[in-house]
Amino acid sequence: LGSRDLSGRRVLVSAGPTREPLDPVRFISNPSTGKMGFAVARVAARRGAEVVLVTGPVDLPDPPGVRTIRVVTAEEMASAVEEEAREIDLYVGAAAVSDFKPRVAAATKKKKSDEDEEVTLTRTPDILAALGKRFAGKAEAPILVGFAAETEALLQNARKKLAAKRCDLVVANKVGRPGVGFASDRNRVTLVGPGERANIEGTKEQVADAILDWVVPVLEERRPR
Numbered sequence: 001l002g003s004r005d006l007s008g009r010r011v012l013v014s015a016g017p018t019r020e021p022l023d024p025v026r027f028i029s030n031p032s033t034g035k036m037g038f039a040v041a042r043v044a045a046r047r048g049a050e051v052v053l054v055t056g057p058v059d060l061p062d063p064p065g066v067r068t069i070r071v072v073t074a075e076e077m078a079s080a081v082e083e084e085a086r087e088i089d090l091y092v093g094a095a096a097v098s099d100f101k102p103r104v105a106a107a108t109k110k111k112k113s114d115e116d117e118e119v120t121l122t123r124t125p126d127i128l129a130a131l132g133k134r135f136a137g138k139a140e141a142p143i144l145v146g147f148a149a150e151t152e153a154l155l156q157n158a159r160k161k162l163a164a165k166r167c168d169l170v171v172a173n174k175v176g177r178p179g180v181g182f183a184s185d186r187n188r189v190t191l192v193g194p195g196e197r198a199n200i201e202g203t204k205e206q207v208a209d210a211i212l213d214w215v216v217p218v219l220e221e222r223r224p225r
């Protein structure tokens with residue numbers, strides 16, 4: 001039996017993509033499969049935490065012992081996270097939330113025409129940044145862990161996100177290479193924040209364990225039981 005070092009801790013995890021509708025049968029999304037976030041939820045539960053998982057549309061079954069909430073859009077994910085974040089010790093944002101949505105979602109299927117179509121995109125809420133703002137400077141602030149999926153300037157962009165979203169740690173994830181990142185069973189990440197750890201490579205469960213290994217001592221210090 002492994003360590004139960006998260007027993008008594010409440011953990012909220014986001015996973016998967018979101019879908020932003022153009023019309024009832026079309027949407028904007030990304031290739032996230034939920035594997036990374038589900039691995040974090042599974043491993044946190046195995047380590048004794050009470051886990052809630054908010055996930056966008058993915059093909060994975062609910063992890064055992066994890067309360068799983070399924071949503072579709074960024075706005076739905078934002079409301080579910082906001083609601084579930086009330087008494088947590090840790091938030092891990094592994095979801096690939098769409099940053100933009102079509103300004104208008106047509107009520108009926110759009111007809112084809114020979115003309116080009118223009119679609120105006122508008123911003124969705126930034127779920128992680130909203131948590132950073134809500135808990136900034138508060139005694140009850142949970143540990144906030146974000147991910148940064150980047151195709152270039154990985155560490156610089158991850159450091160910017162760490163500051164901009166006021167989180168405690170950013171898991172920098174180079175994407176756009178086969179074998180790691182979106183959809184694969186393995187990942188390679190760098191933990192950006194105090195106590196930086198470079199090039200952690202392994203299955204998504206091993207990466208999840210490494211993230212939680214970083215979190216546990218910070219929790220003991222900031223939120224002693």
Ligand code: PMT
Nearest residue numbers: 033034035036093096097126127128146147148149182183
């Ligand atoms: O799901 P898999 O197929 O296993 O793939 C895993 C993954 C590549 C999706 C995952 O490891 C990952 O990197 N997730 C974050 C992807 C992402 O959207 O990164 P970002 O740099 O756009 O966002 C940075 C952080 O802000 C993330 O924690 C994200 O959850 C959060 N965010 C972003 C936008 C938004 N509107 N709200 C948010 O909360």
